[in-house]
Amino acid sequence: MDQQSSENVIDVTDLWRRYGTAEHGFDAVRGVSFSVGRGELFALLGTNGAGKTSTIELLEGHARPSRGDIRLFGAYEPLRDRSRVRPRTGVMLQEGGFAADLTVVETVRMWAACTTDPRPVGEAIALTGLTSRGGTLVKNLSGGEKRRLNLALAVLGSPELLFLDEPTAGMDPEGRRETWDLIRELQSQDTTIVLTTHYLDEAERLADHLAIMHRGRITTSGTTADIVSTHPSSLFFGLPAGVTGADLPPLGATSMEEREGTVHLTTDDLQFTATQALMWARERGIALDGLHARSASLEEAFLHIAQSDTTEDVLT
Incomplete structure (x- = not known):
């Protein structure tokens, strides 16, 4: 042994x-x-x-x-x-x-x-x-x-x-x-x-x-x-009228989705992305409404696995 x-x-x-x-x-x-x-x-x-x-x-x-x-x-x-x-x-x-x-x-x-x-x-x-x-x-x-x-x-x-x-x-x-x-x-x-x-x-x-x-x-x-650690963190915030996600500079995000005025960013470096977003907002003199930063969670990792697809057939 x-x-x-x-x-x-x-x-x-x-x-x-x-x-x-x-x-x-x-x-x-x-x-x-x-x-x-x-x-x-x-x-x-x-x-x-x-x-x-x-x-x-x-x-x-x-x-x-x-x-x-x-x-x-x-x-x-x-x-x-x-x-x-x-x-x-x-x-x-x-x-x-x-x-x-x-x-x-x-x-x-x-x-x-x-x-x-x-x-x-x-x-x-x-x-x-x-x-x-x-x-x-x-x-x-x-x-x-x-x-x-x-x-x-x-x-x-x-x-x-x-x-x-x-x-x-x-x-x-x-x-x-x-x-x-x-x-x-x-x-x-x-x-x-x-x-x-x-x-x-x-x-x-x-x-x-x-x-x-x-x-x-x-x-x-x-x-x-x-x-x-293998899953990205998230950053959410709302933009004021007349401003869209297309106006955002590169923030180190891995993806961006905009829906009904709310931007959802995913990132592997939450601190960097959040800091860049806040600095951009300050320079523009705008408020990021409902700013919410969330680290990756076990639930997100679990859901990612549950929703993954595979073509391998296990029934013979």
């Missing part, structure tokens, strides 16, 4: 997952590779039908890859070595499948009976802010409270590797912040976390690094700053 692998909790190499027969099928995951170091939070994002869920299911050991290799904790395959991997992992699914007529405490107690070396039931409930709801029937919980119960079960075994699938869906802003705090606390305890979420701000706040999947492949990966 090489040094790099021993330092990673997850190593994925050229991973493929095919649905259907060898001759007539669909490749949902096509040559995906990535690694996650111990104690890191890795966010796997994806456009609709990107193969993100199929990838996570392989990592969790629900199926065998069609091709490629997965190693957890440096040595184990998720499906083949399930008995070794499962006690060290926790999984928070989108749907928990709870028994509606059990209370929160009864649900956690039942789950603890099936968990290797579980933490105390009261501790798991307190971690996720459900202490006051311990005697409440599951069917009477709100959607956000059910997500907290899912999380309580996922961390019951103090996992070294934790999979979080949409952990804050349905939560109010306070619940989201509290869950983020818990995730950070788990990470500070050297828990390695794989996060899937549709909330891009959540990925930006929590992830050490992330990857975005599209049509079965990882199209970009790195830190949020790495990914955002």
Whole structure:
């Protein structure tokens, strides 16, 4: 085992997952590779039908890859070595499948009976802010409270590797912040976390690094700053009557669009472009109405990938 692998909790190499027969099928995951170091939070994002869920299911050991290799904790395959991997992992699914007529405490107690070396039931409930709801029937919980119960079960075994699938869906802003705090606390305890979420701000706040999947492949990966830096920033402003975008001098912009008196510039150097625009306006003695500068964001990078086209056919 090489040094790099021993330092990673997850190593994925050229991973493929095919649905259907060898001759007539669909490749949902096509040559995906990535690694996650111990104690890191890795966010796997994806456009609709990107193969993100199929990838996570392989990592969790629900199926065998069609091709490629997965190693957890440096040595184990998720499906083949399930008995070794499962006690060290926790999984928070989108749907928990709870028994509606059990209370929160009864649900956690039942789950603890099936968990290797579980933490105390009261501790798991307190971690996720459900202490006051311990005697409440599951069917009477709100959607956000059910997500907290899912999380309580996922961390019951103090996992070294934790999979979080949409952990804050349905939560109010306070619940989201509290869950983020818990995730950070788990990470500070050297828990390695794989996060899937549709909330891009959540990925930006929590992830050490992330990857975005599209049509079965990882199209970009790195830190949020790495990914955002490859996309231009924007500058918006309105021009007074009698002045049009054609009157603007070169501002270092990569593109310009004018619509209903508002100019939208994209630029790789926001500070330079904004400074040049303001200096030009001052020299002309005009005001740039509604001036708004915006750095590139993860959302813009994600949308750019989602809207990209490819002619490669993945159905054979």
